[in-house]
Amino acid sequence: MNGSLKISPRIIELSLGLLATILIASGLLAYAWQEPQRIEQAQAAQLATDLNEAKNLYAENCAVCHGLAGDGIGAIPALNSAALVGSDPASLAKIIARGLYNTAMPAWAQEDGGPLSDYQIDELVGLIRYGDWTQVQERVINLGLAPMVPFTTEADPDILAQVAQLPGGELLAQGISLYAQECVACHGADGLGTSLAPALNDPVVREQTAEDLTRTVIYGVSGTLMATWENALSQPEVEMLVNLIRNWDQVPSGAIPAPVRPIPVTTESLALGEQIFSTTCIGCHGAQGEGTQRAPSLNVKGFLTDTSDAAIEQIVTLGVTGTSMPAWGDRISTAEIQAVVGFIRSWEPDAPEVAQPSRVTGPWWKAAGSPVAAGVTSGQALPSGGTTTTYTPNTGAQADGTGQGTGTAGGGGHTGTQPWAVSNEPQSWWESIDPRSLAVIGGLALGSLILILWAAIKLYRLPHPIHSI
Ligand code: HEC
Numbered sequence: 124m125n126g127s128l129k130i131s132p133r134i135i136e137l138s139l140g141l142l143a144t145i146l147i148a149s150g151l152l153a154y155a156w157q158e159p160q161r162i163e164q165a166q167a168a169q170l171a172t173d174l175n176e177a178k179n180l181y182a183e184n185c186a187v188c189h190g191l192a193g194d195g196i197g198a199i200p201a202l203n204s205a206a207l208v209g210s211d212p213a214s215l216a217k218i219i220a221r222g223l224y225n226t227a228m229p230a231w232a233q234e235d236g237g238p239l240s241d242y243q244i245d246e247l248v249g250l251i252r253y254g255d256w257t258q259v260q261e262r263v264i265n266l267g268l269a270p271m272v273p274f275t276t277e278a279d280p281d282i283l284a285q286v287a288q289l290p291g292g293e294l295l296a297q298g299i300s301l302y303a304q305e306c307v308a309c310h311g312a313d314g315l316g317t318s319l320a321p322a323l324n325d326p327v328v329r330e331q332t333a334e335d336l337t338r339t340v341i342y343g344v345s346g347t348l349m350a351t352w353e354n355a356l357s358q359p360e361v362e363m364l365v366n367l368i369r370n371w372d373q374v375p376s377g378a379i380p381a382p383v384r385p386i387p388v389t390t391e392s393l394a395l396g397e398q399i400f401s402t403t404c405i406g407c408h409g410a411q412g413e414g415t416q417r418a419p420s421l422n423v424k425g426f427l428t429d430t431s432d433a434a435i436e437q438i439v440t441l442g443v444t445g446t447s448m449p450a451w452g453d454r455i456s457t458a459e460i461q462a463v464v465g466f467i468r469s470w471e472p473d474a475p476e477v478a479q480p481s482r483v484t485g486p487w488w489k490a491a492g493s494p495v496a497a498g499v500t501s502g503q504a505l506p507s508g509g510t511t512t513t514y515t516p517n518t519g520a521q522a523d524g525t526g527q528g529t530g531t532a533g534g535g536g537h538t539g540t541q542p543w544a545v546s547n548e549p550q551s552w553w554e555s556i557d558p559r560s561l562a563v564i565g566g567l568a569l570g571s572l573i574l575i576l577w578a579a580i581k582l583y584r585l586p587h588p589i590h591s592i
């Protein structure tokens with residue numbers, strides 16, 4: 124070889140063309156290979172978002188009847204059943220949209236006067252088919268929407284034995300036990316009624332004929348919480364209950380106590396409860412609830428064993444008139460109050476027998492152990508991964524001297540502003556970027572850069588105006 128290796132421009136042109144074709148083809152191939160995966164990921168992400176929204180919808184609209192975790196309440200059917208998972212999505216959507224005629228199941232579609240859009244109904248169908256009911260339960264609790272109705276109670280055994288001695292007492296005693304199991308949650312202790320349902324232990328109800336009462340129990344009262352018990356109770360069971368209702372004047376009071384309704388908790392609700400307690404309550408009740416001169420101990424055996432969750436919730440909500448215990452009901456949401464009650468209840472196993480209030484001096488908001496003095500660090504991450512930025516203690520509000528910290532819980536209510544109402548699956552920002560849009564933006568940017576460079580060169584080469592004069 125003698126040096127000058129000549130490559131014809133034709134060959135250069137050809138190979139450049141080939142190279143470009145290969146580049147374009149491999150780009151297309153890579154895209155085609157990735158596209159199904161990308162679609163799958165996008166669909167999974169969409170499903171997760173929908174399921175997340177559906178949990179809120181369920182908590183807000185359905186839990187009151189279908190239970191904390193879709194397990195049904197009384198005669199109202201469960202939604203977490205295998206039968207429903209396998210059922211046709213279109214007919215599920217139809218049931219939810221139109222309701223079930225002549226039962227307590229209302230119509231939810233906006234066209235039928237309900238509150239939900241078709242998309243939301245589909246999300247609920249998705250929840251019934253793919254949802255994780257443990258997560259639903261947590262969401263319902265975290266939103267403070269846990270229904271208080273699924274709880275039953277046990278009839279007093281002594282009174283029960285006493286009743287069984289009466290003539291016809293056997294049937295009456297059976298009715299009492301069954302009532303304590305199925306009806307007490309709504310119709311209340313000793314049948315005296317609750318905010319959910321009227322008293323049955325009432326002369327007016329007693330005067331109804333057995334046929335009328337049987338009809339009510341079997342078919343329910345359409346459009347109310349009184350469901351159809353036709354499928355949940357046998358004929359003899361219905362007779363027992365009707366017999367009880369008609370003979371309630373013979374049953375000593377105290378036979379059927381009110382159910383103890385512990386407030387359910389989750390890790391998140393306990394963390395929230397601790398957060399609220401340490402920003403709002405410790406100034407008066409002490410850092411560990413041990414009490415101060417300003418307020419009694421809450422962390423003591425006697426108080427905790429004697430006071431039910433419902434009672435504590437009521438005290439915290441309504442306050443104690445005539446004392447410095449504020450009514451928190453109009454300052455923090457039900458969910459937050461329930462979270463605090465759950466947190467206070469968590470002391471019970473280790474609570475001391477005798478309270479040892481800590482001594483404090485100065486106004487309560489400067490008390491040792493008050494959030495300001497102790498420099499409580501809020502805004503820690505909740506286990507859910509959300510951060511409690513909404514609950515960052517507002518020292519301004521605490522020091523305003525009204526003696527009533529606000530807890531600064533901006534969210535509140537059932538509107539889903541709680542930190543855990545947002546998706547728990549954090550997405551890195553780059554994951555949410557579509558590679559195609561990146562390519563388009565990159566291409567446009569490159570194109571405009573070339574244009575600018577080209578224009579600059581042209582301008583530079585233009586005869587200078589001053590010189591040309
Ligand atoms: C006021 C009480 C109530 C509320 C609130 C309620 N339901 Fe129902 N639901 C019922 C009753 C009662 C039935 C059973 C009716 C029957 O067949 O006797 C039922 C039945 C159903 C069924 C059919 C179950 C089956 O096994 O066939 C579905 C699905 C359902 N409800 C979904 C929902 C959804 C979703 C919500 C919330 C948007 C909701 N329900 C809210 C009372 C209620």
Ligand code: HEC
Binds near residue numbers: 197340344347
């Ligand atoms: C989920 C709540 C709930 C449960 C559980 C429940 N009921 Fe009811 N019940 C109601 C409501 C609400 C009404 C009032 C309906 C109305 O507005 O007419 C009612 C009404 C009644 C009435 C008619 C009372 C009257 O004034 O005429 C009878 C009888 C009755 N219930 C019996 C029972 C029995 C027996 C059980 C247990 C098997 C039971 N209920 C369980 C909510 C409930």
Ligand code: HEC
Binds near residue numbers: 438463
């Ligand atoms: C400004 C001071 C103050 C603050 C702040 C305060 N409390 Fe109280 N609390 C009191 C006083 C005083 C009592 C006693 C009332 C009485 O005499 O019955 C009390 C009583 C109670 C009781 C009933 C105790 C019993 O033995 O009967 C509970 C429960 C309670 N508070 C919970 C809370 C919770 C939860 C918070 C925070 C959300 C809170 N308190 C914040 C002053 C306060």
